[in-house]
Amino acid sequence: NAGVTQTPKFQVLKTGQSMTLQCAQDMNHNSMYWYRQDPGMGLRLIYYSASEGTTDKGEVPNGYNVSRLNKREFSLRLESAAPSQTSVYFCASSEFSDSRGDTQYFGPGTRLTVL
């Protein structure tokens, strides 16, 4: 099993450009998440999908959109990139949508720089 995969690993954008970050998991998990990691701020939740067909905003959703394409795939789109979106983006998944004690499994991350 590959677990959680993300593409691309690195990306450089110019302000105003758009792009989509891809995430897929092969563990048959119901829930998927997108986080951003910034120095000194830990991981902050952007969007989540509790189950196939549902998505909802997390702590820092502005400037992003998501699509839960199917149970395996959860993509994050930046419509008009801004320098403030320079960050490392992590996708994660967990088996249950509402289990407090459930482990989250993370992808390798995408390092995005917006010039």
Place this chain on the structure above:
Amino acid sequence: AQRVTQPEKLLSVFKGAPVELKCNYSYSGSPELFWYVQYSRQRLQLLLRHISRESIKGFTADLNKGETSFHLKKPFAQEEDSAMYYCALSSSSGGYQKVTFGTGTKLQVIP
């Protein structure tokens, strides 16, 4: 609101010395707490969680509800323990698992 505080950005210890990574939390309910670790050039992964009460790679963590802490400890540090460590608190909120991460502590084990 739930909050996780890791007061140290960097902790440097010598090989063989004891390690304690501090984590304090704020949460009104009964918390579910985790430690995640990120080794260099690897993904974030679960180290341990308090409900399992297990020791992983020699690390243990005890939930102290009185002090609202979940410190990570290891009696003898090894070079391979050098990594970024994140404390996390999980709750069930609005039908999803809400996880709040601390800002992380970088552990540096000096040979």
